Amino acid sequence: MLSLERSTVEKSHPPPPLLEMRGIGKAFGPVVVLDDVALSCGAGEIHAICGENGAGKSTLMKVLSGVYTPERGEILIDGEAVRFAHPAEAREAGIGIIHQELSLLPYRSVAENIFVGREPSRGGVIDRAALRVRTLDVLARVGSSIDPDVECGRLSIAEQQVVEIAKALSLNARILVLDEPTAPLDSVESAKLFKLIDELRRKGVALLYISHRMAEVFDIADRITVLKDGRRMAVLPAAEADVDTVVRLMVGRDVSDFYPPRAQTPPGEPVMVLEQAGNDELDAIDLGIHAGEIVGVAGLESSGKIALARAIFGVEPFTRGTVRFVDGGGAPRSAREATRRGIGYLPDDRKRDGLGLRQSLRDNAALTLRAMAGVFASPTRLARSHRAIDAMLQRVDVRAASFGLPVEALSGGNQQKVVIARWLARQPRLWVVCEPTRGIDVVAKATVYRILRDYANAGGAVLMVSSDVTEVIGLSDRICVMAGGRLVAHLPAGASEETVIAHALQSHHSLGEPEAMQ
Structure with missing residues (x-):
């Protein structure tokens, strides 16, 4: 992972902070969600904010961005007190927020989303040519070649996140909050984002970085503020802290055995076998998934790893090759058929594809x-x-x-x-799980890992698709790597991150046979 240079804030004479939040307090009825929280960030500093879900991170950022008005405390920019009654006032003051939950309009173009409400016009009519030029310019700043005219709803999650980042940068923010920006990104796309963050830091932007990925926090942050139950527990120089210390401050106890032990017994019978299986996005997939094991699938965002999961679950079915399921049948032709036959599916975007948000x-x-x-x-x-x-x-x-x-x-x-x-509750024979810990805190991750391992130990088969290479390595009994819609490697448990990424970077135009499992 790209490691950024430490900024000037660690020198003996740091500049005055561009942003200060002092004694911030916020409650919803009798529930206190922020209690005397202080935070500062200097120009050219990357300040990470860590804490469990519910620790107060998002509420603090909503106070900063004018969504919530604090009952106590004050916000200072360049040493002057400010008070925001509306998010528009925070944006005018140079505060930009890239939220974890995407807020794009799915049926509007990339250009329309980036400059919504700020479209260039001529004679009272939107100047489409000027809008496109401005969009190309801001996309170039984030190293993206996304078509400005494509509807955002047709983009992948990673591409939508890039559009969100471009939208924030188009406002020329001096203080930029990034809330789980790498959650939908693979390692290559994350590295591009870190380069962009480094460029912004060098230009004097103050960056507040919220992430549950401890490794990247320590790679890029200058300081780390830890929140727990709405209170600030500590502010630590990243160069002097370690993961164990931060986690202990976050959860109030040590988190041991983060990844549960792998199965000690050989896997059971094949639950699903794919031979030369393919469709419009996949080609020549050879894969066996056995009872009692977790098979991890790694790859870049465009590798076909999600397409593989969707094909197995019948959302976009296999159209060629041989598929044999444990019930004696072939490839499911629909999600309902897959569910009926004992296949489960955890989608990569729980809010879009997994939940009825207003239902209980x-x-x-x-x-x-x-x-x-x-x-x-x-x-x-x-x-x-x-x-x-x-x-x-x-x-x-x-x-x-x-x-x-x-x-x-x-x-x-x-x-x-x-x-x-x-x-x-359904107890499927095969459970396909996509991005199982995206955007969740360290304690919740440990719970999810335990659930998946217990499920496999009880005889279930798990196919886990994840953009988090560390997660794939830490939890899987076997590792498969996708590139260009094909399986390019079968690796043993514990394969190195470098090996997994090297295979993921392959192009399907130069592939031979997948590397055999060692």
């Missing part, structure tokens, strides 16, 4: 059980009962005041556990 936790967790029940089946009987669903939510450690709350009220980690509970 309980209804979301029971969704698949009820959808696959008979026409005359009671929606609240046996496994579909409130008691059974609540027990499943408790089993995966969903933390909420009530399981009747809308799922949109939960943190990202708890939302992910709701989707996981839904599939655990």
Whole structure:
């Protein structure tokens, strides 16, 4: 991973901070979410903010960006107190926010999204040519060749994140907040982002960086502020801190055995076998997935790894080759057929494809059980009962005041556990999980890893697709690498990050046979 130079803030005579937040307090009714929080960031500094989901990170940033008004404390820019009654006022003051949850308009073009409300006009009509030129210019600043005229809804998650970054930079922000910016990016795209961050730092932008990926925090940050339960626990120079210290401050205890031990017994029978399987996005896929194992799939965003998951689940079915499932049938032709036959699917974007955000936790967790029940089946009987669903939510450690709350009220980690509970209730023979820990904190990650390992140990087969190479290496019993829509390598457990990335960077135009498992 790219390691950025430390900024001038670590020298003996640091410049006055561009941003200061002093004694910030915020409550929602009787619940205090921020309690006397202080934060500063100098020009050209990268200041990371770490904490569990619910620690107060996002609320603090919403105070900074004018979404929330604090009950106590003050914000200073260049030493002068400011108060924002609206996000527009924060933007005018040079504060830009790149949110973890994308906010693009899916049916509008890239250009229209970047300059929404600020489109150049001529004679009262939008100047499309000028809009396109400006968009190309700002996309060039982030090293992107995305078509300015394409609808944002047709872009991948990684491409949409790039558009969000370009949109923020088009506002010439002096203070830029990046909330989980690499969550949807693979290692190559993340490296490009880090280069851009380094350029912004050199230009004097103050950068607040929120991430659950500890490795990248220590690679790029100058200082780290740790929040827990709405309070500031510590401010640490990144060069003098370590992951164990930060995690201990975040969760109040040591987190040992982050990745559970791998299976000690050989895998069981094949659950699914693919031979020369393909479709419009995949070609010549040879892969066997066995009971009792976790097979990790790594690759760049455009490698075909998500297409592989969707094909197995019948969303975009295989159209050639041979597919044999444990039930004796071939490739599922639809998601419903796959579900009926014992295949589960955790989507890479839980909000877009996995959750009914305004429905309750309980209804979301029971969704698949009820959808696959008979026409005359009671929606609240046996496994579909409130008691059974609540027990499943408790089993995966969903933390909420009530399981009747809308799922949109939960943190990202708890939302992910709701989707996981839904599939655990179905007990599929093969569980395809995509980006299982995207945008969730370190404690929630450990919980998800334990759930997946326990599931495999109980005889389930897991195919895990992830952009986090460290995660793939740490959890998988075998590792497959995708590039250009093909499987280019089969690697053993514990393969090095360098080896995985080297195979992921291959082009399908220069491939021979996939490397055999050692």
